[in-house]
Amino acid sequence: MKVEKVNVGLVGLGMVCESHLKAYSTHPNAEVMAVCDLDAARSKEIAIKYGIPRTYTSYKQMLQDQEINTVDITTPTILHSQMALAAALAGKNILCEKPFCLTLTAGQEVCEAARSNGVALMVGESYIFMTSLKQARALIEAGEIGKPQQMRQRFGSWIDRPGVLETDRPVTDDHRGWRIDSKKAGGAGFPWMFDHCVHFFATAEYLMGARIEEVYALKSDIRWMKAAYHVDEGETHVYRPEDSGDIPIITWTYDDPACQGVWMRAETLNGKFDPMYGFSLSMIGDQGMIEVLGEGGRGLQWMGESTHLVLHRKDKKTRTFRFDEGEDDIWQSEVSYYSKAHQNQINELIDALISGRKPGYTGEDGMRDVKTTMAAICSAKEGLPVRVAEVTDIRFARIPETTA
Ligand SMILES: NC(=O)c1ccc[n+]([C@@H]2O[C@H](COP(=O)([O-])OP(=O)(O)OC[C@H]3O[C@@H](n4cnc5c(N)ncnc54)[C@H](O)[C@@H]3O)[C@@H](O)[C@H]2O)c1
Structure with missing residues (x-):
């Protein structure tokens, strides 16, 4: 309207x-x-x-x-x-x-x-309104890496800014606690994955310019959700322990058979170390490659300099980009997600409503990324690759909630 x-x-x-x-x-x-x-x-x-x-x-x-x-x-x-x-x-x-x-x-x-x-x-x-990822897409569309073929997403730790998430509000079923309960957060035993994978898959399609067709996810029996919610046991943020399944690696293919992607978790909350913080990704084409920081990202270097996006090109000089848009509201990060990406997203909504056009990411888009997320969770539980088109609510619900 x-x-x-x-x-x-x-x-x-x-x-x-x-x-x-x-x-x-x-x-x-x-x-x-x-x-x-x-x-x-x-x-x-x-x-x-x-x-x-x-x-x-x-x-x-x-x-x-x-x-x-x-x-x-x-x-x-x-x-x-x-x-x-x-x-x-x-x-x-x-x-x-x-x-x-x-x-x-x-x-x-x-x-x-x-x-x-x-x-x-x-x-x-x-995610698709982050300035750094928008710049990556503009470079890809301008042909800077040739034909995009492979996406490698990497998930390092998100580090809170001190004091930001510590409030006097008690954690309850309705405020923060719901996130580790798959009945409220979704995911049939994988609530964190359900909450976040939509971002990863939206980004995977946004930058590749192709649709994800099949997903293959690896299940891990490490139980880590308690730690994720929030860092130290005994702190008031820890709501209640709940076993939760983990998926450390997801691979996927696209409807373009030349293209494929991978998401990999390496974060300290899950007991692994990775000096690249937050979400980052590499996009590889036949003529070049982009490395770029996303939510909570820091630690990307080129020639000893801290940078936010690196564009490597065959037979051409490497270029670097920085996006200094102020601090992130939540994370200790070099790029602004909670502030700037959300602002870009709200600006898109307002511009769409005032001009009467469709907004940049619709309900149908949201459903598609939920469906791909369901495919990843089905795959982790079934131990098989799952075609996104073959996921239904019944298949997803049929899977037992326990992940042991
Ligand atoms: N896009 C992003 O970067 C991003 C980041 C964080 C959260 N989220 C999403 O935003 C949503 C909210 O997350 P959050 O972390 O802000 O949650 P939260 O738990 O911090 O806050 C939820 C709020 O909703 C209120 N609430 C619950 N039931 C209600 C009802 N029936 N009527 C009115 N208020 C009610 C609670 O009192 C609470 O204040 C989630 O779906 C989450 O996945 C998105």
């Missing part, structure tokens, strides 16, 4: 919400009219901080607010599709955080409701 000004109601005031709120507050054509959270004190605190006129503890009530034409959903994943569906039925445009849905059926229902109610539906796939 085309609008003259984007009037937002945002629901879910946890870790990611401020990246969205900051972005709206700096855009001349957007205003956050209301925020909603079950935690009334948190809503008040955020409303005061950002000068937001109204607060709600009921999402249903917020949807009746006539001044709001767009809903931003930053609640735990289990609520995404039901909240997005209610927003579509209430005639509101939607930005829904990733992962878009827990089942393909639920995602499809939201996409259809958005279409039949004439509202826009964007999923918050913020």
